[in-house]
Amino acid sequence: MGSGLLKRDFFDRPSHEVAPDLLGRILVHGPVAVRLTEVEAYGLPGEDPASHTFRGPTPRNAVMFGPPGHLYVYFTYGMHFCANLSCLPEGMGCGVLLRAGEIVSGLSQARARRGVAVSDRDLARGPARLAVAMGFDRAHNGLDACSGDGELVLLEGESPSAIRSGPRTGVSTGADTPWRFWIDGDPTVSPYRRHVARRR
DNA sequence: GTGCAGATACACT
DNA sequence: GTGTATCTGCACG
Structure with missing residues (x-):
């Protein structure tokens, strides 16, 4: 049934390679569990201009340069957190952004955290919303999803029926790389938006 | 459903 | 100083 740990x-x-394989998996943090329906891959230093690791290690992106399977939480736009899972061995900085999912457990908790009145499908529809629904913030940066006894657990789940891929969302460079993956037809997948430069 | 505007603080140049 | 892997609310259709 897919309740084993990854x-x-x-x-x-x-x-x-990890990103499409992550779809349909269940990420559990305390009382809340989310079934991942949309993710984005970010590449290695010097190879992917959209990646936070493009210019090498910094205090912020240190987790992605650490061992694989750890949670990288970063703060952006002055008010949002987003969560990634690190890939490749220590020293190689890359990861997968968790863009959207379906809350399958702890619905009331997730709803309480979000505050605003939204439908179930919007609870974790978008990376910042997912982070809020799961309760991720700076304090959870570096959490291990593979330790087995930690507060973060990743279950096998069920293989999705159909996976699609396309350009990444919200990035100003490297948007042409088709490294966004989602479950075809799933209502919790966020609508595609291209990056728009902010006016002043 | 679409399209803006504005909010906000931090990391990095 | 500059740019950001975004969201919400409002307008409109």
Whole structure:
């Protein structure tokens, strides 16, 4: 049925191989569990201009340069957190952004965290919303999803019926790389938006 | 459903 | 100082 835990070597691959494999998996944090329906892969230093690791290690992206299977939480736009899972062995900085999912457990908790009145399908529809629904913030940066006894658990889940891929969302460079993956037809997948430069 | 505007603080140049 | 892997609310259809 797919209730087994994902092992660390699952993440010991390039992020664009891990990303589609992550779809349909269940990420559990405390009382809340989410079935991943949309993810984006981010590549290695010097190879992917859209990746936070493009210019090498910094204090912020250190987790992605650490061992695989750890949670990288970063703060952006002055008010949002987003969550990634690190890939490849220590020293190789890349990861997979968790873009959207379906809350399958802890619905009331997730709803309480979100605050705003939204439908179930919007609870974790978008990376910042997912982070809020799961309760991720700075304090969860570096959490291990593969330790087996940690507060973060990743289950096998069920294989999705159909996977699609396309350009990444919201990035100003490297948007042409088709490293966004989602479950075809799933209502919780966020609508595609291209990056728009902010006016002043 | 679409399309804006504005909010906000941090990391990095 | 500059740009951001975004969301919400409002307008409109």
